[in-house]
Amino acid sequence: MPFTMTQDTSAEPEYEARCVSGNASDCDADSGTHHTPSPVEEWQRKHTQETGHRRYRRNFGDYTVLEPPPGLEELASVPGRST
Template sequence: MTRRVFRYVPYVIAQDPTAAPEYTSRCVSGDETDCGAESGARSDPADVEEWQRRHTQDTRHTRYRRTFADYAVLNPVEER
């Protein structure tokens, strides 16, 4: 019978510093169906908020679905 040894290796999950996060917004205002207008991916949440303000000025729509996306990396915890 062959024996196997499994070792637990702890990892820390962190945001990948080499990839910028993305922020997006989609207008979900509407009686029957959502408007569906989208901001597109932006690297700064302030840019998405400005897009929402302009869209609200143009359409009077006030409900949005915001999305944040980033990349994560798992790094092994260094033993002391």
């Protein structure tokens, strides 16, 4: 069944970054989780200014909902039915 995938608007997306700079090992400082990218980007700028570190691992997470095609909602909700 050709489902359509959409972002679940009932849950906010999550943004975060972790510093992977350092000499012998990664710094591992992190931005914490935020619901918009702006605080994460600002944290990265500040961390770079304070430490000189310039390499980060950024993560984005959200939730999705799969919607069946119009008119097939009932078929899509039948447990055990193969699609």
